[in-house]
Amino acid sequence: MRRSLPWLALSVLALAASGAEAQTYQRTLVPGRPFCVVWPGRDYLYRIDAAGSSRTPGDSELSAIEAAIASWRAVSDTCSDFTFTRGQDLVHPRVGYVKDSQDNENVLTFREVDCNDIVPPEDACIDEDTCANTYACWDHGAATIGLTTTTFSFRTGYILDADIELNASTNGRGFTFTTVDSPPCDGQVSSECVVTDIQNTLTHELGHVVGLDHVSVPGSTMEPTAPPGETHKRIIDAGSAQGFCDAYPRGLPPTQCGERPDLGRHFQAVSTGTGVGCGAAPGSLFPAAALLGALALGRRRERAGGRAGAAPRALRD
């Protein structure tokens, strides 16, 4: 029987054991349990905020989103039957998961205002931790580019919901998202050069959606930081692709961590890190790179240092 006690969980790292051909990846573990978060089904039905982004030319942000999705589809085509399906766009989408609600969509939204700039200080949403949805505002760390909130069963690790927010807020707390391929901006921010690339960011966040955690491997799509001008995360690295393929083998149930002895691969919890994050310093073209984020105790005002990158949320059941 499921109880609706929500758990805000730490993201735990798991590393693929070394092997002659093993690629490095990490899957997100259920805190305190020897298994991972994973989708029980084979389709990620996502819905984009109908508001899109007001700061990118035309519908270029939608093209960037679809390009990121297409990269994961291409990986799936090599090894899996996992699909990504775009549903109808949503007006005022709600991030998070409410048990027994009919409104639990997997959403993707640009937060173009920071909650600090719009929420009255006495508003009850602050204590209730509901400001982000009430005001459609960014309610996470200022140095965080994007945040994926994943809700899963504490008993099984099965993912129930995964939502992506991008920090497009202004006033120096957010990021200037761009959609062009090149060149990196050089001192002058413009939509004609790369500042924070949407496709780069979303390819990474979608890695979290499918259950991958960060790795400290230069060049990996799942590296936790992204400097301005970066686009290489658009191309899913071999390790991240392997993590996906191992989790969702075509024609077979999703695998749990450690369930592929045939591949000579084992997983081991190596850290309960307080840090993960999909971050970089906002507002500057040359930030002091990164930010380790972590788990997201997703509480409002816990934004010192801009923590929080992936936010697994569990239902204890």
Ligand SMILES: [Zn+2]
């Ligand atoms: Zn991340």
